[in-house]
Amino acid sequence: MKVPSVELAKQRPRNSLLNGVRKHAWHYGFVMPMLVLFALFTVWPIIGSIYYSFFDWDGVGPPTRFVGFANFKELAFDGYYWNAFVNNYIFALSHVIIQYPLALIVAVILNNAALKGRNVYRLLVFLPVITTTAIIGLIFNILLHPVGGSMNAVLTGLGFQPVNFLGSPTLALPTAIVISIWKNIGVTIVYWLAALQTVPQELIEAAKIDGATRSKILFHITVPLLTPLAAVILLLTFVGSLHPFDLIKTLTNGGPLFASDVVDTYVYRYAFSPDMNLPRYGLASAGGLLFGVTVMIITILQAPFLRKAGKNLNT
Amino acid sequence: MKLVLPTGGTPDEETYYQEQAKIFNEKNPDIDLQVHFIASAQYGNSVSLMFASDDAPDIIRMNGSIPTKMTISYEKGWIRPLDEFVTEEFKNRFPPNFFSPGGRLYIDGKLYGIPFNDNRETTFRPLYVNLDILQQFGYSAPPKTWSELKEMSARITREGGGKVYGMSSTSSPYLDVINLYETNNGRYLDGHLTEGNFIYDTQTGKSAASNPQLVETVKFVQSIVADKTFMPGWESVDLTKLYQQFAAGQVAMFIGQNWVAPEINRLNPNINMMLAPMPVPDSGRKGYKAIYGVSEPFYGITSKSKYPEAAWKAIEFFSTPEFHEGWYNVVQLPTVFFDQYKFEKPDERRDQIARQILDGASVDLRVAPYPTQKNPDAEKLLSGIMANAPKPSLNELINMAIIGNKDFEALAKDYDKKMETVIDQQIEKLRKEGIDISRDVLIAPDDWNPAENYIK
Numbered sequence: 137m138k139v140p141s142v143e144l145a146k147q148r149p150r151n152s153l154l155n156g157v158r159k160h161a162w163h164y165g166f167v168m169p170m171l172v173l174f175a176l177f178t179v180w181p182i183i184g185s186i187y188y189s190f191f192d193w194d195g196v197g198p199p200t201r202f203v204g205f206a207n208f209k210e211l212a213f214d215g216y217y218w219n220a221f222v223n224n225y226i227f228a229l230s231h232v233i234i235q236y237p238l239a240l241i242v243a244v245i246l247n248n249a250a251l252k253g254r255n256v257y258r259l260l261v262f263l264p265v266i267t268t269t270a271i272i273g274l275i276f277n278i279l280l281h282p283v284g285g286s287m288n289a290v291l292t293g294l295g296f297q298p299v300n301f302l303g304s305p306t307l308a309l310p311t312a313i314v315i316s317i318w319k320n321i322g323v324t325i326v327y328w329l330a331a332l333q334t335v336p337q338e339l340i341e342a343a344k345i346d347g348a349t350r351s352k353i354l355f356h357i358t359v360p361l362l363t364p365l366a367a368v369i370l371l372l373t374f375v376g377s378l379h380p381f382d383l384i385k386t387l388t389n390g391g392p393l394f395a396s397d398v399v400d401t402y403v404y405r406y407a408f409s410p411d412m413n414l415p416r417y418g419l420a421s422a423g424g425l426l427f428g429v430t431v432m433i434i435t436i437l438q439a440p441f442l443r444k445a446g447k448n449l450n451t
Numbered sequence: 452m453k454l455v456l457p458t459g460g461t462p463d464e465e466t467y468y469q470e471q472a473k474i475f476n477e478k479n480p481d482i483d484l485q486v487h488f489i490a491s492a493q494y495g496n497s498v499s500l501m502f503a504s505d506d507a508p509d510i511i512r513m514n515g516s517i518p519t520k521m522t523i524s525y526e527k528g529w530i531r532p533l534d535e536f537v538t539e540e541f542k543n544r545f546p547p548n549f550f551s552p553g554g555r556l557y558i559d560g561k562l563y564g565i566p567f568n569d570n571r572e573t574t575f576r577p578l579y580v581n582l583d584i585l586q587q588f589g590y591s592a593p594p595k596t597w598s599e600l601k602e603m604s605a606r607i608t609r610e611g612g613g614k615v616y617g618m619s620s621t622s623s624p625y626l627d628v629i630n631l632y633e634t635n636n637g638r639y640l641d642g643h644l645t646e647g648n649f650i651y652d653t654q655t656g657k658s659a660a661s662n663p664q665l666v667e668t669v670k671f672v673q674s675i676v677a678d679k680t681f682m683p684g685w686e687s688v689d690l691t692k693l694y695q696q697f698a699a700g701q702v703a704m705f706i707g708q709n710w711v712a713p714e715i716n717r718l719n720p721n722i723n724m725m726l727a728p729m730p731v732p733d734s735g736r737k738g739y740k741a742i743y744g745v746s747e748p749f750y751g752i753t754s755k756s757k758y759p760e761a762a763w764k765a766i767e768f769f770s771t772p773e774f775h776e777g778w779y780n781v782v783q784l785p786t787v788f789f790d791q792y793k794f795e796k797p798d799e800r801r802d803q804i805a806r807q808i809l810d811g812a813s814v815d816l817r818v819a820p821y822p823t824q825k826n827p828d829a830e831k832l833l834s835g836i837m838a839n840a841p842k843p844s845l846n847e848l849i850n851m852a853i854i855g856n857k858d859f860e861a862l863a864k865d866y867d868k869k870m871e872t873v874i875d876q877q878i879e880k881l882r883k884e885g886i887d888i889s890r891d892v893l894i895a896p897d898d899w900n901p902a903e904n905y906i907k
Contacts, residue, residue: 194528196499196516216842231538282683283613283701305855336807391622392686392849393854410497410900413498 144325153356182428189422195407195415207422217351217423219394223309227398229312231320231377236370239321242361243328244354258329262322269319273386276315277302305308305395308388312396324373330364332358367441378431399427452758454484454765455508459491459497459515463781471777475768482761495519502529507755509762513564513748514573520832520842521555521564523747532561532749536763544770545746547789550737553824553907554744564748565766569787571714572741575709575812576630576878579694579727584615584703593704593727596629599728600673600704604760618680618806619702621693624672627706630740631669634731637738637901639664642818642833648663648845649870656893657871659728660845662865664737669859670850676853686854697856709811711802713783720800726807728814738901746787746868785809788906818904822892828881829892835877841869 157164193197210216212258215272242261246254279286280301290296301311335358343353381400384390390397390405407420465488472484484710487508489497491823493518500509511529513521524530542550549566550556578600580593596602604617611617620627624804629641639659639751642649647848652659675681682702685693694711696702696719712726729740750769768774771792777784780796785805794802822829843851848866852859874890882886899905 152721194499195496198504214842277687283616285684286754300684300685300686303684303688336623388687389622389689393851415499 142163153165166429185421185425189425191418192416193418195417199418201403207331208426210419211423211426216397217399218396218403220390220397220399220426222282223396224380224400226309226378226381226399227313227316228374231317232370232374233318234313235324235371235377237316239324239373240328242321243325244330244358246325247329247332249337258325258368261325264319265322267319269382270386272315272319273383276387303392305393306391307331308396312380312384314444315387319383320376323376323408324369325371327365328362331362331369334365335361367438371435371438375435376429399423453486454482454510454756454758456484456510456571456765457489457494457496457501457508459489460780463466464778467777467781471698471768471774471856475765478570479764479767482758482764484765492643496642502527502755504803505751507754509753510765511655511751511753513674513751514567516793521751522558522834525558525563528755528803529755530563531754531756531759532563533565533752533763534562537562537565538759541559541767541770544772548906549746549787551744551906554746555821556682556746556748559827565750565751565753565770566746566904567619567769567786568747569654569785569812570745570747570818571744571812571816572709572785572808573747574740574842575808575809575816576626576706576729576740577629577712577808578726579697579705579707579712579715580725581697581722582698582725583723584700586824587615588703593725594730596730596733597671598820601671601678604675604704605678615700616682616702617680618704619677619693619696620686620705621688621690621851622686622854623846623850624676624685624853625846627663628668628672628849628853630706630729631671633738633740634729635664635668635737636662638662638767638893642822649833649840650845651893652887653893653895653899656865656890658874659859660848660866660870661780666860666863667732668823669849673856673859681694694877709808710784714809715775716783716800716804724804726804726811728811738817739817740839741901743819743821745904747820761896775851779805817901818906819901820895820899820905820907824907826888826892828886831886832877832888832892835880836870836873839873841866842871891896 164300172374188199189206190202192203192206193199193202203290212361244252246258246261248254251257280288282288282298282300282303294361299307301307339357339361340353343451380398381402381404384396384398385404388396390401403420406416406423410416456468456472458464465486468486472486475484476482489799494512495518498511498516499518507529511519511521511524512522513530517523518823519529523698537550545566546569548554550562553561555570556562556566569628582593584607585591585593585603588601588603588610594603600618607615607617612790638653639650639662640653642651650659650662650665651657652662672732682688682696688696688876690707690711692773693705694707694715695718697705698715700719700722706729709726715722715724718735731737747880750766752759752766760840772788772793775786775788776792779789780798783798783801785808789805789809822833845863845866848862850859852862878888878890895896896905
């Protein structure tokens with residue numbers, strides 16, 4: 137029997153898809169556990185959050201009180217939410233502006249083969265990364281205390297007045313940012329070190345033979361060759377600093393006077409904090425969702441840049 | 452018959468409850484009482500989840516967590532009336548007025564909660580005083596007036612050389628303000644039993660955040676801050692850190708919850724500590740900390756329990772002087788049966804603290820009228836007001852005024868204006884739902900004397 141050509145055209149992609157699945161069955165098998173876990177613990181909660189954000193729900197029983205966009209409207213006029221929102225972006229952008237270039241400088245130094253004991257330095261720089269953030273928050277609480285804190289003991293020993301790092305509404309957030317950068321810079325340094333390994337050594341040797349100085353090699357060879365990976369590191373640094381919940385919770389709990397409040401702590405207060413009224417999962421979900429959407433928009437805006445960077449990397 | 456009781460508290464308390472459950476099960480072989488221990492801070496959420504997942508417990512604790520508060524548990528249909536179980540003999544175990552029909556154990560004339568503590572003991576907020584530090588600076592007794600508090604604490608800080616501070620606070624200084632304010636107030640009540648969220652004028656039923664007594668108290672605490680009396684860094688300190696500083700002898704005085712006393716005692720068994728009543732204005736006491744009813748609902752039986760009779764047996768078992776005394780030996784806070792304890796495990800220090808709590812409570816606290824005594828639906832109004840209260844909340848405004856040195860009166864006047872709109876809206880909303888309610892529920896009865904206990 138002759139099969140019409142239109143039918144054949146319809147069947148061909150399906151067949152090729154099935155053939156593809158059959159051919160790569162083992163690969164799909166390996167990926168499947170991750171996909172299941174991703175669906176259960178990432179996709180499902182996101183869908184749940186979107187759904188709950190349209191309800192006035194305290195978490196008990198099924199959400200029944202549909203309120204439409206009322207939660208989003210409440211957030212739009214809630215000064216505390218926008219304070220947390222702005223603080224969150226100040227926190228994340230500070231990492232991009234300070235941690236990102238600082239990590240490159242440190243990585244270039246640590247990448248220098250002539251540097252003695254560079255592996256020890258690498259280990260020391262990376263040590264805070266593997267320390268539990270909550271512990272760091274609690275320890276810095278002690279170190280930075282104006283009375284008996286080591287940092288202030290050093291300052292007063294040098295003749296300065298003690299500084300109220302965590303109790304001052306103007307200093308609390310900058311202090312948290314500095315601690316976070318100290319804690320996380322090791323990861324960005326590792327990214328940069330990996331990127332630096334991609335710079336062909338023969339190019340640098342050739343430049344040296346041609347009489348290029350260290351700074352000329354850095355700015356005319358190393359940095360241009362790093363650009364494609366730099367875009368990826370930029371995105372990872374930014375995204376990695378968007379959720380400082382554990383540090384803020386243990387260091388300042390968002391205070392004083394909400395000066396270091398971020399979206400994570402705001403959402404936590406409404407969803408879980410027992411010292412507030414009944415939990416408001418609907419409002420908390422809307423708060424998290426709104427913030428997530430802005431992050432997604434920023435990521436999407438970066439996408440063409442990243443694609444271009446990726447192409448450059450391949451060529 | 453399997454019974455489930457989720458409960459919270461300290462690890463010692465868990466051991467005690469487990470031991471007592473074992474004894475109860477031995478006495479009642481047909482019942483298997485299982486105590487599920489949950490961290491206190493997570494109690495409300497965990498119990499809510501038990502109900503949400505159709506795995507409701509048989510007995511719940513209704514104190515200390517908002518989601519399991521008796522009025523809220525009632526609204527959700529979680530609890531059942533207990534009138535059929537409670538006998539006169541049972542009621543007579545407790546002090547007089549504990550089962551007053553107008554008290555907080557009842558809703559719509561039906562009994563839903565069984566007490567464990569005297570409300571006066573749990574609500575008392577003392578001025579913690581390190582008597583040794585006071586003596587070191589020449590003072591023989593805790594401050595009795597606001598001026599004495601300010602002068603003594605300022606001098607200790609000034610002369611303490613950065614090692615000892617006369618007084619300190621936390622990142623929530625509104626607690627200091629509200630507790631001092633209660634001694635300066637005989638007219639304005641707090642609608643939510645949560646220290647300072649909605650203060651209303653009992654003569655007009657209007658929001659009264661900007662009442663002169665509160666404004667005066669905020670200014671008083673601002674003056675202490677201006678003197679730099681508090682330990683530097685207090686703005687980022689929580690209660691735990693503050694009582695650690697007190698236990699370490701770095702802070703001479705602070706205002707705090709009475710339940711931290713045993714913790715301080717554990718941290719420093721040699722501390723010469725006193726839980727003193729709140730200092731009063733120089734012109735004399737004008738009011739008392741208002742509490743609603745002498746009894747506080749503690750145990751409730753859930754409407755989902757298949758064995759309410761067995762659950763009642765367990766509550767009866769928990770409501771004896773023997774059980775209470777065992778709990779007291781572990782937790783070191785007095786309960787409603789304190790006068791009936793045999794003190795078989797003597798501990799002079801523990802008993803001294805307990806007596807200071809009881810004495811302080813009788814000095815600082817009075818039972819006040821509560822809007823639900825006028826109209827049972829008043830709880831709905833108060834809940835609606837609380838859920839829709841202006842932001843920043845009154846407590847946050849006080850914190851802003853103290854930490855940020857802001858003009859509290861201006862902030863509070865603006866807050867009152869917004870709160871008035873909220874009250875009108877909530878009354879209107881309830882009326883539309885067919886509930887007959889007005890602002891009158893916020894006006895105190897004529898026979899209320901703020902200096903006396905108002906028990907109905």
